[in-house]
Amino acid sequence: MSRTANPYVPYKVRIEKVTVENDERDLKTFRLAFCDPSDGAAFSHRCGQFAMLHVPGAGEIPIGIASSPLDKGYVEFTVKRYPTGSVTTALHDLSDGDTIGLRGPLGNGFPLDALKGKNLLVVGGGFAFTTLRAAIRYLLHDSVRKDYGDITIIYGARSPGELLYKQELAEWQKRSDVQTHITVDKGDASWKGREGFVPAVVSQVAPSPANAHCIVCGPPIMLKFTMPPLLTLGFAPEAIITSQERRMSCGIGKCGRCNIGPKYVCKDGPVFTYAQMMEMEKRGE
Amino acid sequence: MATVALDRKNSKKLTAALLRLGRVRGPVKDETGVVLGDLTSKSDPVLEYQNFTLPAKREFFPQCEAVAKFEGDNVREAADGDRAAVVFGIRPCDALALSHVERVFCDEKYADPYFRGRRDAALVISLACDKAGPSCFCTSAGGGPASAKGADILSSNIGTALLFDSVTAKGESFLKKNKGLFRKPTAAELTKREKQAADVSRRMKAVDTAAAVKSLAAGRPAAFWEGISETCLSCGACTFLCPTCHCFDLRDDIGTGARLRVHDACMFATFVTEASGHNPRARKGERMRQRVMHKFSYAPENYDTVFCVGCGRCVEACPSNIDIRETLAGVTE
Numbered sequence: 194m195s196r197t198a199n200p201y202v203p204y205k206v207r208i209e210k211v212t213v214e215n216d217e218r219d220l221k222t223f224r225l226a227f228c229d230p231s232d233g234a235a236f237s238h239r240c241g242q243f244a245m246l247h248v249p250g251a252g253e254i255p256i257g258i259a260s261s262p263l264d265k266g267y268v269e270f271t272v273k274r275y276p277t278g279s280v281t282t283a284l285h286d287l288s289d290g291d292t293i294g295l296r297g298p299l300g301n302g303f304p305l306d307a308l309k310g311k312n313l314l315v316v317g318g319g320f321a322f323t324t325l326r327a328a329i330r331y332l333l334h335d336s337v338r339k340d341y342g343d344i345t346i347i348y349g350a351r352s353p354g355e356l357l358y359k360q361e362l363a364e365w366q367k368r369s370d371v372q373t374h375i376t377v378d379k380g381d382a383s384w385k386g387r388e389g390f391v392p393a394v395v396s397q398v399a400p401s402p403a404n405a406h407c408i409v410c411g412p413p414i415m416l417k418f419t420m421p422p423l424l425t426l427g428f429a430p431e432a433i434i435t436s437q438e439r440r441m442s443c444g445i446g447k448c449g450r451c452n453i454g455p456k457y458v459c460k461d462g463p464v465f466t467y468a469q470m471m472e473m474e475k476r477g478e
Numbered sequence: 479m480a481t482v483a484l485d486r487k488n489s490k491k492l493t494a495a496l497l498r499l500g501r502v503r504g505p506v507k508d509e510t511g512v513v514l515g516d517l518t519s520k521s522d523p524v525l526e527y528q529n530f531t532l533p534a535k536r537e538f539f540p541q542c543e544a545v546a547k548f549e550g551d552n553v554r555e556a557a558d559g560d561r562a563a564v565v566f567g568i569r570p571c572d573a574l575a576l577s578h579v580e581r582v583f584c585d586e587k588y589a590d591p592y593f594r595g596r597r598d599a600a601l602v603i604s605l606a607c608d609k610a611g612p613s614c615f616c617t618s619a620g621g622g623p624a625s626a627k628g629a630d631i632l633s634s635n636i637g638t639a640l641l642f643d644s645v646t647a648k649g650e651s652f653l654k655k656n657k658g659l660f661r662k663p664t665a666a667e668l669t670k671r672e673k674q675a676a677d678v679s680r681r682m683k684a685v686d687t688a689a690a691v692k693s694l695a696a697g698r699p700a701a702f703w704e705g706i707s708e709t710c711l712s713c714g715a716c717t718f719l720c721p722t723c724h725c726f727d728l729r730d731d732i733g734t735g736a737r738l739r740v741h742d743a744c745m746f747a748t749f750v751t752e753a754s755g756h757n758p759r760a761r762k763g764e765r766m767r768q769r770v771m772h773k774f775s776y777a778p779e780n781y782d783t784v785f786c787v788g789c790g791r792c793v794e795a796c797p798s799n800i801d802i803r804e805t806l807a808g809v810t811e
Contacts, residue, residue: 198589198591199545199546199555199591200588200590200591201545201546201555201591201728201737201739202545202546202553202554202555203546203553205551205552205553247553247737249548249551249553249730250548250730250732251730252728252729252730253728254753273754275753275754275755277753277754277755278753278754280753281753292551293551294548294553438752439750439752439758440750440751440752440753442726442727442728442742443726443728445587445588446582446585446587446588447582447583447588447590447724447726448725448726448727448728448742449723449724449725449726449742449744449772450725450727450742450744450749450750451750452768452772452776454771454776455775455776455779455780460587475697476694476695476696476697476771476775477697477698477700477703477764477767477771478758
């Protein structure tokens with residue numbers, strides 16, 4: 194039986210580069226390269242998909258893919274370390290040259306092909322910004338940008354030091370073909386940017402819902418308070434696209450762990466519209 | 479292919495024919511009662527029992543198995559475990575449950591190689607029920623005492639003889655290859671089998687599963703779930719004994735270098751607890767809702783059938799006497 198026929202066996206990947214993203218030093222971006230180049234050629238993902246990262250001896254975790262499909266030769270994942278998370282802790286202890294396992298890509302991803310010609314509002318909060326970063330890198334690529342209308346980014350973090358991908362954020366802010374609004378809950382002495390929570394910034398920036406879709410990812414509390422302003426602006430629940438997280442074991446719809454109502458986050462998601470989310474949750478989840 | 483018969487006095491010949499296929503799992507006696515064990519040439523299969531305490535899913539989805547092995551930083555797939563060539567004597571409820579689990583494990587996108595391998599390797603011969611247990615309600619859960627679905631061959635014990643019907647091509651092939659073992663059943667034997675199944679069905683208390691499914695599609699308030707789960711001990715006995723429950727965890731065993739798949743249960747408090755400590759189903763009521771909704775609302779929506787076969791094991795094993803039949807009656811009240 195070939196490995197591809199066995200969905201439980203990971204690809205072997207090497208850590209090429211580890212970037213510490215925040216002041217707390219609990220968010221790191223791992224750049225991974227496939228040890229067998231043919232595995233890399235077989236691995237073709239869409240923005241918004243995830244993969245299982247396997248640290249031998251510690252276990253596996255589902256993590257959203259943070260790099261764009263157009264970033265060739267590597268795949269990136271930004272992982273938050275939790276003191277209570279044995280796999281995230283083990284992964285954070287690794288460094289350049291170490292090898293781990295990778296299964297995927299898994300899940301559906303953002304429907305970017307179907308959104309061609311649309312204006313896009315991308316709203317992110319905290320470290321849920323990772324798959325949005327994949328989407329933004331893709332959308333702003335020279336070969337792709339012309340396929341979409343206006344692009345507006347709203348991204349918030351607790352403090353300036355907790356913002357991910359700081360260098361890229363600065364580059365996006367310089368571009369004229371994308372409106373980038375960065376906000377922090379509370380700034381510090383050197384912070385000259387916006388202060389305030391993401392939902393309030395959405396109302397202030399007030400992008401038009403005309404011919405537009407919104408992709409929004411963030412912690413549950415942010416999502417809860419961002420939906421009302423989006424609806425008030427006129428975005429339909431079908432035009433609000435979000436991504437869900439749940440604990441997973443298999444990632445392929447069998448282990449029975451990650452469902453929200455009748456849908457499995459791993460195989461039916463992780464990307465759902467807000468309209469779908471409301472339908473899934475109506476039976477109590 | 480028409481029904482064939484085998485006199486009980488010749489049942490050892492059947493065992494011999496089955497053993498020619500390889501390892502045979504069938505009903506044997508041990509200190510706990512009649513269990514699914516290895517049949518040998520000396521065994522005369524025991525045919526008088528209500529049901530096995532443990533569900534037959536374990537033959538195809540063991541409680542613990544390796545799905546991958548890692549040596550240093552190399553990971554490869556695990557070798558196939560010891561596969562049975564024949565699984566004989568499982569009840570129709572367990573065979574039906576097997577067909578449900580197969581739909582989850584072998585969907586259009588990902589076929590679980592371990593489940594697939596075991597199911598493909600095995601000839602499943604189910605044994606129709608000749609009596610109903612006090613907690614049985616298969617006729618209200620898509621099955622029946624002589625339901626054939628999920629088996630390759632359905633057999634029936636009518637006392638002096640066993641009757642066999644092929645269900646799949648694999649089953650038919652076995653019966654044809656061994657036609658020397660069998661004779662044509664008499665009209666009286668066929669009538670007796672019919673009557674036996676009808677008698678068993680009659681003795682089961684009906685549960686209005688369809689009404690419950692309809693009611694659950696609209697959801698039930700949190701207070702309902704809190705109420706029925708009040709006495710639940712979160713022990714997971716119901717899920718481990720359920721022939722359709724298929725939840726599992728994958729974990730690394732450092733000692734053997736194996737990536738293990740182990741049975742897990744949605745009734746356990748930390749089943750969905752995330753690394754951050756967030757637990758989407760922190761309350762017992764939420765976990766009870768998950769178990770009941772999965773079987774009687776999500777499965778009907780995704781697979782067009784309830785993921786309960788009415789075997790009654792959860793009813794008998796629950797230390798708090800939580801009875802799924804009462805729960806189902808309760809949702810329509």
